Amino acid sequence: MTAQRTPDAVSVGLLTDDGLPRQLAGRIAEGLPARLADDFGDETSWHVEHEARSLPLDEEGNIPMLALAEEHRAEHEWDLLVLITDLPRRAGTVPIASDYNVAHGVAMVSLPALGALRLRGRACRLIIHLIHHLMSPRSAKAADPPRRALDRLRELVAPMRHIRDRGAADQHLALVGVRGRLRLLAGMIRDNRPWRLVPNLAGATAAAAATAAYGIITTSFWRLAEALPALRLAGITVLAIVVMSGWLMLHNHLWDSPSGHLERRKALLYNASTALTLTIGVACMYAILFGLALLAAVVLVEGTYMAQVLGHPAGPASYLKLVWLSASVGIVAGAMGSSLEDEESVRRATYSRREQERQQRNRERAESGS
Known part of the structure; x- marks a missing residue:
């Protein structure tokens, strides 16, 4: 056997x-x-x-x-x-x-x-x-x-x-x-976890929320939102997100500008990752702000009074357009509010631990070479 x-x-x-x-x-x-x-x-x-x-x-x-x-x-x-x-x-x-x-x-x-x-x-x-x-x-x-x-x-x-x-x-x-x-x-953006940006930008979030709230209770915003077509409102939203993302990147020196051809080629991917991480993070902030603003508009703005101001019955579309415009303007204000944030706090909110290590090493090399 x-x-x-x-x-x-x-x-x-x-x-x-x-x-x-x-x-x-x-x-x-x-x-x-x-x-x-x-x-x-x-x-x-x-x-x-x-x-x-x-x-x-x-x-x-x-x-x-x-x-x-x-x-x-x-x-x-x-x-x-x-x-x-x-x-x-x-x-x-x-x-x-x-x-x-x-x-x-x-x-x-x-x-x-x-x-x-x-x-x-x-x-x-x-x-x-x-x-x-x-x-x-x-x-x-x-x-x-x-x-x-x-x-x-x-x-x-x-x-x-x-x-x-x-x-x-x-x-x-x-x-x-x-x-x-x-x-x-895509993997680098996932590793950066862009959704962390919202809770880590307290100043920007507060400025955006305050501006959106002001827009909701201001009758001139009601008339302006009603007069704007949906396509223009969409363009304003995209522009607002791009403005805040760009401001965060430039104001906090998140753009890599290395010397040397090889390092510049590598930096293209890192800069793209940073820009898209910020854009997704700001888009998450906009989505949250839109939801909260819509809830506030329904609670605070009485339909009959809104109809009197607009000169015609105020339906769901009127509320949505008002919130749409208010949230977009709020995001632009949030970019200004982000100026109050500490640069290192923004870096920690934007980057993964490994990306923070890489940038720290680059700064140390630049300082030792200067």
Whole structure:
């Protein structure tokens, strides 16, 4: 009778930044052993552990992948290590989703490169793809991952390709073309969490709310709103959001203007991320202000009196146009109110922790070079 072969046991460590990487890895770690067993079969048994800490940066602003592998694989007795970070990463100007080093048994995933939606599924499939690479010296099955795994990986980011590295990694999974950069941009905006802007801009929010409230109870606003067509009101709204976003960016020195051609090319994406983060944040403020102003208008403005002022019956359209104009003017006033905010407070509200670190390093370099 042939003895049954004992499966090889492989321990995988997920070492993550705090915040979103930690949350995702905690959910992925639960189902990852079963997913890996489906791909590798009964020849390997899997044990997955998860630990969160702030991944350090070296002097160049990169995560020292090999040094972390030497430290943590020995400390935890992990066979393989996957680092998960919210730091946007590049090889030159090419966005990087992941890389790996087979000899050190380590890989790294950069979440911003996975876009803004379906992060859990995309990150899980990419981690499995990387483990196939790391297991290639041990398993013939790892060297040729199942076709369905490859097909799912292609759904991750498109277009993409593996590129070789001259440094610590064996290969990068790079995003190429306009679509790849747009996906990275979406991921960077998601990481900035633009909806945090509203509670962190108390002065701007107060100025916007006060101005909108004044507009609601002022009869000249009633007549002006009634006279304006919907298309012009929409244009006023867009202009108001752009004005406040631009003011926040310029007044608080959020626009990157580095020296050097390569750095300027990199800064294009960061500036686009900042501008869109602010625009989405201000749009969220406008939506909240519109809802509160509409409630205030219904409570404070009596329909009969409004009809007397306008000279015709006041229906729902009259209330909506009044609130529409008042909220738009309020947002412009909010831009002025944002001047009272501390610049560092605005930066903390606008940027993710990693982006704040990058900008701090840039300021320190500029000061040391001057």
